[in-house]
Amino acid sequence: MQFSTLLILKSVPMKLSIPILILSLIQLFIFGAYAAEKKVVFVAGPKSHGFFAHEHAAGCMLLADHLEAANLGIKTVVVTDGGYPKDPSVFDDAAAVVVACDGGVRHLLNQNLKEFDAVMRRGVGLACIHYGVETTKGPAGDHFLKWIGGYFEPYWSVNPVWNAQFKLLPQHPISQGVQPFEMQDEWYYHMRFREATSAIGTITPVLSALPPENTMKRLKPGVESHPHHGNPNVAEAVLKRKEAQHVAWAYQRGADYNYGRGFGFTGAHFHENWASLDARRLVLNAIAWIAKVDVPDGGMPSREVTLDDLLKNQDFPKPEIWKNEQQVLNKISQFRKK
Ligand SMILES: [Zn+2]
Numbered sequence: 040m041q042f043s044t045l046l047i048l049k050s051v052p053m054k055l056s057i058p059i060l061i062l063s064l065i066q067l068f069i070f071g072a073y074a075a076e077k078k079v080v081f082v083a084g085p086k087s088h089g090f091f092a093h094e095h096a097a098g099c100m101l102l103a104d105h106l107e108a109a110n111l112g113i114k115t116v117v118v119t120d121g122g123y124p125k126d127p128s129v130f131d132d133a134a135a136v137v138v139a140c141d142g143g144v145r146h147l148l149n150q151n152l153k154e155f156d157a158v159m160r161r162g163v164g165l166a167c168i169h170y171g172v173e174t175t176k177g178p179a180g181d182h183f184l185k186w187i188g189g190y191f192e193p194y195w196s197v198n199p200v201w202n203a204q205f206k207l208l209p210q211h212p213i214s215q216g217v218q219p220f221e222m223q224d225e226w227y228y229h230m231r232f233r234e235a236t237s238a239i240g241t242i243t244p245v246l247s248a249l250p251p252e253n254t255m256k257r258l259k260p261g262v263e264s265h266p267h268h269g270n271p272n273v274a275e276a277v278l279k280r281k282e283a284q285h286v287a288w289a290y291q292r293g294a295d296y297n298y299g300r301g302f303g304f305t306g307a308h309f310h311e312n313w314a315s316l317d318a319r320r321l322v323l324n325a326i327a328w329i330a331k332v333d334v335p336d337g338g339m340p341s342r343e344v345t346l347d348d349l350l351k352n353q354d355f356p357k358p359e360i361w362k363n364e365q366q367v368l369n370k371i372s373q374f375r376k377k
Pocket residue numbers: 093169170225308
């Protein structure tokens with residue numbers, strides 16, 4: 040903003056520069072006031088799956104960087120306390136919270152449901168990414184239903200790795216500037232969603248695809264004893280009823296949560312997937328949307344992400360012999376970048 044103001048001043052005659060300077064200062068003031076309004080707090084869980092998977096902190100930092108660079112008045116804070124923020128006052132003036140962490144019984148929100156529910160009831164947005172969409176059935180899951188409309192419920196939802204083809208996208212701010220795409224990821228599906236009964240909230244599927252049969256290969260006698268591997272309900276839904284599975288969704292809460300917004304995204308197991316403009320923009324759009332920032336018609340601006348960008352802020356050092364490097368580079372080369 041300041042740079043463009045200087046350009047204007049350099050290119051006009053001196054006698055016009057004073058009014059333009061005043062105008063520019065007013066613009067700067069308005070922009071500055073707006074910029075201070077929207078704070079997004081990322082909460083990244085502790086290190087997890089090894090190099091280039093579940094890179095909670097690196098993923099959060101990358102997204103935060105792109106949100107700030109979009110110049111839409113979003114300020115970000117990335118909390119890496121290894122769990123729930125040690126200073127919860129970070130949420131006091133937040134417009135939205137993004138949680139990327141290992142979930143289930145270890146989800147970093149599980150021990151602070153009441154405290155965090157008070158944040159949510161103020162209307163603060165919440166996005167949960169990948170394993171961060173999984174919590175336990177019962178009080179934690181019930182809160183997730185109220186905050187983001189759905190969650191990965193152990194013994195109901197599944198976590199296979201598959202190539203999802205997203206052929207149709209809904210008309211929604213979150214899909215602006217996103218083209219249909221396909222991506223290999225650990226796309227969790229058969230999520231537990233809040234029942235759409237009335238004014239309690241509205242779920243909008245954002246990314247949906249029919250999983251291939253090979254995502255059922257773990258479905259053998261005894262599978263129900265594993266919390267992630269499958270159950271007969273999944274087979275009924277996918278193999279028999281051919282129901283598209285929603286792996287990203289938007290949630291508009293009701294009056295009881297001051298009309299806050301939620302978002303769930305089950306992908307991003309593989310860190311290189313942030314190099315996909317479509318996947319990245321979709322999540323950036325979603326974060327803007329839950330923070331109640333207008334998403335530009337063409338979607339959030341986002342510069343190209345290279346392997347060097349992805350190598351930053353990793354939880355684990357790059358292995359001396361990284362056997363997946365070529366595979367990762369090949370995958371990145373196939374994403375749409377611009
Ligand atoms: Zn994963």
